[in-house]
Amino acid sequence: MSDSSSIGAIETRIRExxxxxxxxxxxxxxxxxxxxxxxxxxxxxxxxxxxxxxRLRALLTLDAYDVLAGAPDSTQSRSVRTKVLDFACAIEVFQTAALVHDDLIDDSDLRRGKPSAHCALTSFAGARSIGRGLGLMLGDMLATACTLIMEDASTGMVEHRRLVEAFLSMQHDVEVGQVLDLAIERMPLDDPQALAEASLDVFRWKTASYTTIAPLMLAFLASGMTSEAANLHCHAIGLPLGQAFQLADDLLDVTGSSRSTGKPVGGDIREGKRTVLLADAMMLGTAAQRVQLQQLYEQPFRSDAQVHETIALFHDTGAIEHSHERIAKLWSQTQESIEAMGLTAAQSQSLRKACERFLPDFTAER
Structure with a gap:
């Protein structure tokens, strides 16, 4: 698995x-x-x-397919591998659509260190309403494009219908997840256990569905695995991996830097987002710390000083460490599910390494 060459091929094909x-x-x-x-x-x-x-999603799609299908050794197998590359790119185009819409919903100014799409389009149009409208339509156009890419790429394959159904199911799950993500913002803070469970459920719909489950599903189907087996294995491996990935991303929001994330540190805190990290801090903290957190999150906005105060509380309550433990447990579930596939030792190791990319700071041997 050569990330640099694979990413180069992915980037070129996405542009096309x-x-x-x-x-x-x-x-x-x-x-x-x-x-x-x-x-x-x-x-x-x-x-x-x-x-x-x-390009984690695209790489997982390609690597999972290669693990099961092996190196292309004929014109026909090379043709299928080319189609799988387009499947991988279709997922990435879908992600771009989702991020464009996500930035509109969150009113985010930055994405990957550059102005978010609606902000860039506002600058061009000279009017915020037009820029936001263009951003909305851009997200829709990308969502339509990725569906057509998937449809065209899978045409002629034995599992054509199932592949398209899986891709559309992925889109539906993310749409449900976005609704649930907004719904969770109306949850009260007096039941942190319920908040943690609801947040993890949102991770399943909004993140794992297209980040880990769908890439595995498409790869497994393209490799010739039955629909039933593909569905079983992609969820067993992908669900805990996707949840762990989102937990790690939420941690990065408070422990990373703008240079590494391309977004302001503490962005979730500024927005007052209900997260597993917040729920854990409220469950693990003292009564005084819970009151302090509730007061911070009930305000209409949080200043830079209050963001740092909240991050300190996440550390002091043990919520940061508890997230590490959650991630480790979920990663163990993913590894056990890979082993349960009954692959060769070499195949299992390759698939595990493909999954490790999602958690580089948590899967490195210590």
Whole structure:
């Protein structure tokens, strides 16, 4: 597994696919000349928003397929591998669509260290309402594009219908997850156990569904695994891995830096987001610390000083360490599920290494 060469191929193919599926194919004739500059700006932003990222989802799709299918040794198998690359890129294009919408919902100014899509489009349009509207439509265009990419790439394959159904199911799960993510923000803070359980459930719908479960599902189906077996194994491996990945991401929000994340440190705290980390801090903290946290989160916004105060409470209550323990437990479940597949030792090791990319700070041997 060569990350650098694989990522290069993924980046190149994503640019080609976004250009072909988001733009107007063939000619601009149907678009009135006076309106073309704004349309071209939106297409350019689709390309810009699609750049960067670790491509973890695409890499997992390709590596999981390679583990089961082996090296392409014929024209037919190389053709299938090319299709799987497009599956992998379709997931990444979907992620871009989700992030564009996510930044609109959260009113985030930055994404991967650059202005978020709606902010960049607002600068071009000169009006916030138009910029936000363009951002909304950009997310929709990318969501449509990724579906068409998946449909076209899987055409002619034995599992064509099941592959498309799995991809559409992934999209539906993320949409449900986004609704639940907004619903959780209305939860009171007087039952931290319920908040932790609800947050982990959101991770299943909003994160694991397209981050780990769908990449495995598409790879397993493309390799010839039955639908029943693919569904069983992708959930057993992908669900705990996706939840652990989101827990690690939430930790990075309070222990990382803007340079490493491309977003302001403590962004979730500033937004007042209900997280597992917050729930753990309230469960583990003293009565005084719980009151302090509740007062901080009940305010309409939190200053820089209050963000640092909250981070200190996460440390002092033991919530940070408890998140590490949660991640370790979930990672153990993923490893056990890989072993349960009955693969060869070499295959199991390769699949485990592909999954380790999601938790580099938690799976390295100590």
């Amino acid at each position: 696919l976004v250009h072909d599926y988001v733009g107007v194919n063939g000619t601009d004739a149907p678009i009135t000349p006076a309106l073309r500059p704004m349309f071209h700006t939106v297409v350019d932003q689709a390309l810009a928003s699609s750049e960067g990222g670790k």
